Amino acid sequence: MSGKFKKQVSRSKLLTCTLVWNCEGNLLRSEGGSHNMPEDTFTKKKNMLKDTCLSFALFKILRLRYAGYSLPPKAHEDAWKLIRDGLLLQEDGYERAFRVVEVELMFLYDFFYTKYGILFESSWLLNKLAELIYVVVGIWATTSLLKHYKRPNSNCRLTNLPNGLSVDVLMTSMMIISFFIVEFMQFFFMFFSEWTKVIWICEYVKNKSWQNKAWIEWIIRVICEVQLLKPWERKLRQYIFLESYFYKPTFFLNNMIMAAYIDQTRYGQKQSSPIKLHKEVKKAVLNALKSIKDTKLKNGRDSLIENDVEQLLWACKLETQTQVILVWHIATSFCEHQKPERLGSPEWTNFLVATNLSKYLAYxxxxxxxxxxxxxxxxxxxxxxxxxxARKFFNGCKTMEKLVTKIEGDSRLAEEKTVIGRGAKLRKQLIDNTYEKSIWKILADFWVELVLYVAPSDDAQAHVEHLTRGGEFVTHLWVLLSHADIKRDHSIG
Incomplete structure (x- = not known):
């Protein structure tokens, strides 16, 4: 790289996560509590302030990955050590890890879809103050002119209201008010954005004099506690193949004319209602992530071997990974009516994890x-x-009872090399007496490993685009795996 494109930065001016963590100010110091709140709550709030800076640092690394740059292995090792031995080591580490990634993706969203990344440069405060001054002066000048405004003599009744106020004065006033509201809302969202929080925390760390002033700490704490709307809905979108295969989109939306304006809905493409992302699902996935020993992910095979059901490995060795997902999803859906009876039991947790992830990957x-x-x-x-x-074989069967009766009445179906036939074969093996007591543990472990296998991706743009639609759970996993440089085993599939 040519020297004229390089920018030398003094180490004394760099602010690292280490400096933030080692800050002795009351706002960030790990030790000690507060007279106004329990020590655990106080520590959690301090960790959230530190984690905001960590999210910003990780966002910069993620931005390099999006641009196609690679990092040295040592950088990935340090990042994975931070995630595994830092964030995930605590009892509620899965919640903290997702919170860090969530804020990191907010920075990524703002970088691509807002102007915050450009506005918050070294002179952002002066520019914003100058802009506000121009707005205030402009509104004051316009208001003064309106007070002395006199319409030329006109007999047109349409230009005057019954109370004598002219229409042009009213419209001008409404435009001024609208302009002021928009400008104020922009300033409000900027002032409480994650970018502003990072700036305040960094200034607090750099200025020792701030660390002894309670009123400055109170201002920063108030700003950092305000949470605006997030691009991620914290939900899992769902799709159930056996309940949607017969769906036929309306001709009003699916035709050659509408195809020029909207994406066409295909047969069977009927989305179920999204569900809340349960903590059991997050905990199961991140516990599996924490226990990964190899940097090459398998598509569920390791979980089947660990559960001593190698007989099911054939369902992981299909022609495409899409077939693997659909076959296991259909088999899981057929087994779903055998749900555990006792809520809160380990078997119920496995049932929840398996069914939620199955429907999500099908989505x-x-x-x-x-x-x-x-x-x-x-x-x-x-x-x-x-x-x-499915439409050909089930021939209009819509209830799960009829679907089960249909596949049980056709002994030749399990021999067919179709997605439906393979799903029926897998379902038969799963409900066999050999696996009946541990069926949901087998399925939960499999779906957890499979969702981790799906997460790594070279198509970073696809993940960024989905941030505008509410974000995806798999995108959060993609971020964690990207930092650790954990990839798929490309010899599979």
Whole structure:
């Protein structure tokens, strides 16, 4: 790189996460409590302030990855050590890890879809103050002119209201008020954005004099506690193949004319209502992530071997990963009516994890194929073929009882090399007496490993685009795995 493009930065001017963590100010110091709140709550609030700076630092690394730059192995090792031995080591580490990634993705969202990344440069405060001064002066000058405004003699009744106020004065006043509201809302969202919080915390760390002033600490704490709308809804989108295969989109929306304006809905593409992302799901996935020993992820095979059910490995060795997802999803859906009876039991937790992740990965197949390992065209083709097979075989059966009766009454179905046939075969093996007592543990472990296998992706743009639609759970996993440089085992599939 040419020397004229390099910018030398003095180490004394650099502010690192280490300096933030070692800050002795009351706002960030780890030891001690508060007279106004329990020590655990006080420590948690301090960790949230530190984690905001950590999210910003990780965002810069993620931005390099998006631009196509690679990091040295040592950088990934340090990042993985921070995640595994730092964030995930605590009892509620899964919550903290997701919070850090959530804020990191907020920075990424702002970088691509707002102006915050440009506004918060070295002179952002002076520029914003100058802008506000111009607005205030402009409003004052316009208001003064309106007070002395006199319309030329006119007999047109349309230009005057019954109370004598002219229409042009009213419209001008409304435009001024609207302009002021928009400007104020922009300033409000900027002032309480994550970018502003990082700036305040960094200034607090750099200025020793601030660390002894309670009123400055109170201002920073108040600013940092305000949480604005987040791009991620903290929900899992769901899709149930056996309840949607017969869906036929309306002709009003699916035709050649509307195709020029909206994406066409395909047969069977009917999304179920999103559900809340349960803490059990987050905990199960991140516990599995923490226990990863190899940097090459498998597509569920390791979980089957650990549970001593190698007989099911055939369902992980199909032609495409989309087929693997659909076959296991169909089998899981058939087993879902055998739900555990006791709520809160380990078996119920496994049931919750397995069914939620099964429907989520099926949603990715139907609605977000770019986030899957297969090429989007391959995923769409496999999905469409599976819909055709289901519509042909089930022939209008809509209830789960009728669907189960249909597959149990056809002994030859399990021998077919279709998605439906393989799903029926897998379902039969799962409900066999050999696996009956541990069926939901097998499925939960499998789906946890499979969602981690799906998460790594070279298509960073697809993840960024989904941030505008509320974000995806798999994007959060993609971020964690990217920092650790954990990838798929490309010899699979």
């Amino acid at each position: 990715l197949v139907a609605f977000a194929p770019r986030l899957l390992p297969d090429h989007p065209y391959v995923a769409e083709y496999v999905f469409d073929q599976a819909i055709i097979e």
